[in-house]
Amino acid sequence: MAIAEPDLSARPIHCVVERRMACAPHAIFLAWAQQFDRWFAAPGTVLMTPKVDAPFFFETRHGEQRHPHYGRFLRLMPDRLVEVTWLTGAGGTEGAETVVTVDIAPNGSGALVRLTHSGFPNEASMRRHDEAWRAVLEHQENVLSSGT
Structure with a gap:
């Protein structure tokens, strides 16, 4: 059975964030495919099996406010690519099913990460995510580099 790709044709707005990382x-x-609770999600909230078409769920928390994230894996290429659908509520994707593609290319002893987030419902949502992804990738590198 073919994977049902989200139809983003009515929502062509996207952002691209690149970061050179010292991490392998x-x-x-692994951080994207099965370790969200190590660097991004609130502890104990991750339900995730890295398998194409498998659903996932996790929460982030900012103070007392919880932000649920839902999706499913579209493509997995070990050490090279993770692609997922990404769905959040108000202040996030606003209920739109978007697609996050994380391309990972070797770069010396580290990697070049190119994150593309596609299918935003509006420019404001895209701008919020563009800014957030820059901070998230920096945080991911800091956590992975520290070994915690």
């Missing part, structure tokens, strides 16, 4: 491609792949 394998560590970055």
Whole structure:
């Protein structure tokens, strides 16, 4: 059975964020495919199996406010690529099913990460995510580099 790709044709707005990281491609792949609670999600909230078409759920928390994230894996290429659908509520994707593609390329002893987030419902949502992804990738590198 073919994977049902989200139809983003009515929502062509996207952002692209690149970051050179000192982390190995394998560590970055694992962080995206099965270790969200290590660097991004609130502890104990991750339901995730790195398998194409498998759903996932996790929460982030800012103070007392919780932000649920839902999606499913579209493509997985070990140490090279993770692609997921990404759905959040108000202040996030506003209920739109978007697609996050994380391309990981070896770069010396580290990696070049190119994150593309596609299918935003509006420019404001895209701008918020563009800014957030820059901070998130910096945080991911800091956590992965520290070994915690």
